[in-house]
Amino acid sequence: MKSTPIPQPAVTVRNVSRVYGDTANPIHALRDVSLDLHRREFTAIMGPSGSGKSTLMNVISGLDEVSSGLVAVGGTAVSGLNDTARTVLRRHHIGFVFQSFNLVPTLTADENIKLPFVLAGRPMDTETRAWIAHLVRVLGLHDRLDHKPGELSGGQQQRVAIARALAGRPTIILADEPTGALDTRTSREVLSLLTTTAREYGQAIAMVTHDPVAASYADRTVILADGRIAGEYGRLDPHQISDLLIGMEVAA
Template sequence: MRGVRREYGRGAAAVHALRGIDLSLPRGSFTAVMGPSGSGKSTFLQCAAGLDVPTAGSVRLGGTEITGMNENALTALRRSRLGFVFQAFNLLPSLTVEQNVLLPMRLAGGGSSRQDRDRAADLLARVGLEGKGRRRPAELSGGQQQRVAIARALVTRPDVVFADEPTGALDTTTAAEVLGLLRSAVDTLGATIVMVTHDPAAAASADQVLFLADGLIADRLPRSSAETVAARMTALTAPAYAGAAA
């Protein structure tokens, strides 16, 4: 991302969601993005993933300039080179677990070969769901559904997986297991993950934590404990709270 700005509205009423983001992330890295409400986290993720168009600046994915791509090209890019994991799982209830995992491949015109099905089976085994490919999402726990979503995000061997609050709907133990899977995807599969989270324990799984404030990268930490991340987050938000209290 180079000089990425995103404004909504015009004139005095304009909202400056991103005020100039410069960021380069290496392949095979795990980055957590944190910040107070309204800091620009969601806009950051949407612009980075080609889901929203920056007002200014450029976004490159593995050498491909995605800023200015038409919607058809962006759709094809998202299906083949990006993976997504959301808080709400977003599995299709009418499809089996295997069919949900293969969905990105099917949308891209594949997903039916023996090789593709073997790929899905391998990923399901990696996330602890071996033998559950014929089940429906409703037959699985929340944690298991999120594991399916992770397998789906990885099935096309994407350049980047974007995870938006992936542990937000899970209990502490299950969340830790899901974070372990994301960490393992980076360490053993060479995945690149960008995760927006409000949870310091989740951010502690990442190689680095970026802190957004008022549309800018206000701070960053290398891999740190949850306590260190929480302390930095508190320091970042304290002036705002102090101003509000005053």
């Protein structure tokens, strides 16, 4: 009987450290971090300020260089790539969703969604256009495509940002506090969309958040402290997550 091959992780982080400053006064942002992020998995990354969450996202996306260790996205090692190659890697393999939406205010929703293809000089074939039309329909944006960001609600802007992130079918979506600027009801809608994206579209998602409720939507919660992984957990409810975070603060 043939064995089923084990899928390659969307992102591999192996023994990664990131040190800032000089040798006399080093700042250890990450300390020997190892982590795999898989397709069809929604991972929440939590921890107190200064724990290394943002640095971890930056080294995955190639915005920051590792001091030691390996980061690979879609099987391609990020370390050692020059700036141009890193830009190409981000455009083809990484989708970003930000707290502040990061939409271009002078462009319509439709133009914002398609902007990554314009910047990369990538023509959109029939299959890609059909995929974007599907996303627009699922995200309820079909009657907002001609609107500019200033004419959209916060929730609509974030849905445009999610459509833009998904349009190129990236290896990983990195979401940085994606519900931080939204009200409770809209936050739940956005988190449900991210959950659906992982389960139905096979997307890998890593979300940085301080919110236990947001993290409870994830399949896995990874907690960082002092640049190290302090714990990895399966799906937890908000109270369990809060208790873990409080317990860490007490222990510190």
